[in-house]
Amino acid sequence: xxxxxxxxxxxxxxxxxxxxxxxxxxxxLTQNGDDAEDLVQETYVKALKGFSSFRLxxxxxxxxxxxxxxxxxxxxxxxxxxxxxxxxxxxSQSVVPADRDTPESIFMDRSNQGWLQHAxxxxxxxxxxxxxxxxxxxxxxxxxxxxxxIPMGTVMSRLSRARxxxxxxxxxxxxxxxxxxx
Amino acid sequence: xxxxxxxxxLDAYVDGELTENKRHDFETxxxxxLSCAGAILFRVQMKRAIQIAGKRYTPGAEFRRRLQRDxxxxxxxxxxxxxxxxxxxxxxxxxxxxxxxxxERVRLHSDSVYGEIADLHxxxxxxxxxxxxxxxxxxxxxxxxxxxxxxxxxxxxxxTSEFSLVGGRVTYLDQTPGAQLIYQIRKHRISVFVxxxxxxxxKLPLHSGTGRTRxxxxxxxxxxxxxxxxxxxxxxxDIRSLSGLLKTAGx
Numbered sequence: 001x002x003x004x005x006x007x008x009x010x011x012x013x014x015x016x017x018x019x020x021x022x023x024x025x026x027x028x029l030t031q032n033g034d035d036a037e038d039l040v041q042e043t044y045v046k047a048l049k050g051f052s053s054f055r056l057x058x059x060x061x062x063x064x065x066x067x068x069x070x071x072x073x074x075x076x077x078x079x080x081x082x083x084x085x086x087x088x089x090x091x092s093q094s095v096v097p098a099d100r101d102t103p104e105s106i107f108m109d110r111s112n113q114g115w116l117q118h119a120x121x122x123x124x125x126x127x128x129x130x131x132x133x134x135x136x137x138x139x140x141x142x143x144x145x146x147x148x149x150i151p152m153g154t155v156m157s158r159l160s161r162a163r164x165x166x167x168x169x170x171x172x173x174x175x176x177x178x179x180x181x182x
Numbered sequence: 183x184x185x186x187x188x189x190x191x192l193d194a195y196v197d198g199e200l201t202e203n204k205r206h207d208f209e210t211x212x213x214x215x216l217s218c219a220g221a222i223l224f225r226v227q228m229k230r231a232i233q234i235a236g237k238r239y240t241p242g243a244e245f246r247r248r249l250q251r252d253x254x255x256x257x258x259x260x261x262x263x264x265x266x267x268x269x270x271x272x273x274x275x276x277x278x279x280x281x282x283x284x285x286e287r288v289r290l291h292s293d294s295v296y297g298e299i300a301d302l303h304x305x306x307x308x309x310x311x312x313x314x315x316x317x318x319x320x321x322x323x324x325x326x327x328x329x330x331x332x333x334x335x336x337x338x339x340x341x342t343s344e345f346s347l348v349g350g351r352v353t354y355l356d357q358t359p360g361a362q363l364i365y366q367i368r369k370h371r372i373s374v375f376v377x378x379x380x381x382x383x384x385k386l387p388l389h390s391g392t393g394r395t396r397x398x399x400x401x402x403x404x405x406x407x408x409x410x411x412x413x414x415x416x417x418x419x420d421i422r423s424l425s426g427l428l429k430t431a432g433x
Binding site: 017018044057143 | 193194197198199225228229231232233234235236237238239240241245246249250252253254256257344368369392399417418419420422423426427430
């Protein structure tokens with residue numbers, strides 16, 4: 001595998017195909033259009049500056065997502081989001097499989113997509129990001145580990161908890177709908 | 183293995199993260215376990231729903247243009263000397279007149295070759311038997327081509343990468359036989375075409391490089407007398423990574 005540094009003029013060629021998905025991810029993180037644009041803009045500027053240190057043959061996508069995510073975490077919105085997170089004991093616990101018998105399958109219907117999106121938005125940012133990287137971006141555990149700079153074991157346990165948290169929120173929403181006779 | 187022991191692997195199975203042997207054992211278990219099969223079905227549906235719901239936001243065209251403009255402005259210029267730049271501009275203008283007609287012909291021909299490669303890729307994936315030799319082992323796939331094509335080639339070691347080899351088949355481009363290999367990364371399948379460069383001489387005025395053909399990402403290069411084409415709907419960086427592995431193996 002080549003470890004050569006890339007040519008600076010190949011940055012655009014490598015980075016622009018990721019533009020749409022990076023913006024989408026940024027929007028999910030910031031939950032605001034202007035902040036998402038700022039975040040993507042800053043990510044590309046930082047990536048271009050550091051491109052000479054990127055090694056060809058390694059995972060460019062994970063590298064870009066890592067820059068975006070780190071930029072978000074140090075932004076005003078990111079600091080606010082992470083400052084309100086409860087202490088998460090996940091790193092010291094084993095993987096707990098989630099229960100499958102839930103009524104939330106109703107939310108999988110396309111007509112209820114808004115409810116699912118709302119439930120994802122409500123998740124704490126560290127659950128939201130890992131869920132989207134795995135299920136939306138189809139990243140492997142290894143790629144997620146590189147992007148979030150966490151061990152593989154933590155990827156698995158955090159993902160399991162994120163899914164459980166999402167199911168729990170969907171259950172709550174469903175209960176509200178039932179109570180309101182919707 | 184008892185049913186309870188499999189519960190911890192439900193997510194890893196749906197995410198495609200089990201080893202081949204473990205996946206095989208798990209699928210054997212699934213055939214007889216309604217509980218695990220139901221749990222898997224639920225997870226697959228949920229994963230799919232999140233995938234659809236997740237693709238929610240699209241950047242504006244103006245933002246894209248602005249970002250591209252900024253990147254281009256910030257990229258270091260290679261030609262720093264004004265005199266060098268002036269000389270290049272002068273030389274280019276002289277040569278351009280002579281070569282423009284030729285280049286246009288080359289471009290049109292190259293476009294049609296890429297179109298044919300894209301057709302081969304699509305028709306292979308649409309086939310009920312996309313590969314003639316089905317194996318993830320490069321030491322099985324490579325020897326299978328012996329006597330079927332007039333050259334040999336090396337395949338990369340994939341253990342440390344995300345790519346997996348699906349198999350291979352013999353293919354033809356402009357009546358020239360070659361090898362088509364199918365690789366997989368996540369849900370995406372990528373075709374790698376290999377032809378002897380001398381058999382294509384004069385037929386394909388192609389230059390090495392990357393590109394997009396009918397929204398497929400592609401890369402082509404010449405190495406050790408062979409012409410490689412890599413094409414698929416995977417991202418440009420995935421195509422580039424696989425090409426990098428093939429280039430290393432082909433040295």
